[in-house]
Amino acid sequence: MSRSRTSTPAQPAGPDRARRAFLRGAFLAGRADTRPEPLRPPWTDDGRVLDACTRCGDCLRACPEQILITGEGSFPEVDFGAGSGECTFCGACAVACRSEVFEPDRDPPWTTRAVISETRCLAVAGVHCEVCRDACGETAVRFRPRLGGPPHPELDPDRCTGCGACATPCPADALTLQAEAA
């Protein structure tokens, strides 16, 4: 697994800014205040997607892991419950996009990180489980020995890439991927 990209995104093809501004305004007006910001593809964020995305679907079709879905307003979102459940940071979505949505120089590509729910985690409830550690290729989940029960998972946010590989295998749905404030 790597954060590196294999090629450079295509250049924008004559964006219709007035139409996009209209679409963005209409979309934001309809977004419920309580809804969390959706996860956007790597090298993007909510603002860039709503500003520049033409909703063509090219990035969705390009994703070999099939984790990009048509979200609210027909804008692209990441769904780690779809496809392979993991972003490999291959860059295919960015290469396929013909608009100004992706920022190829963004490093790291996003602020998305795994979050462990202590109320759902089996290990915290006293059941031996280290599935997330085994799934993580970045050794971002560690278990320290603990007296009186099984070790609890601890996430190292500096190592976590937000790839999502740990979320699907978790038997308790205790792992979610969330975008941190930039």
Ligand code: SF4
């Ligand atoms: S970087 Fe690759 S795996 Fe990740 S969302 Fe884009 S196309 Fe899919």
Ligand code: SF4
């Ligand atoms: S895989 Fe899920 S239930 Fe198991 S230790 Fe990790 S977070 Fe907890």
Ligand code: SF4
């Ligand atoms: S999202 Fe999960 S699997 Fe991916 S680096 Fe972070 S802890 Fe590891």
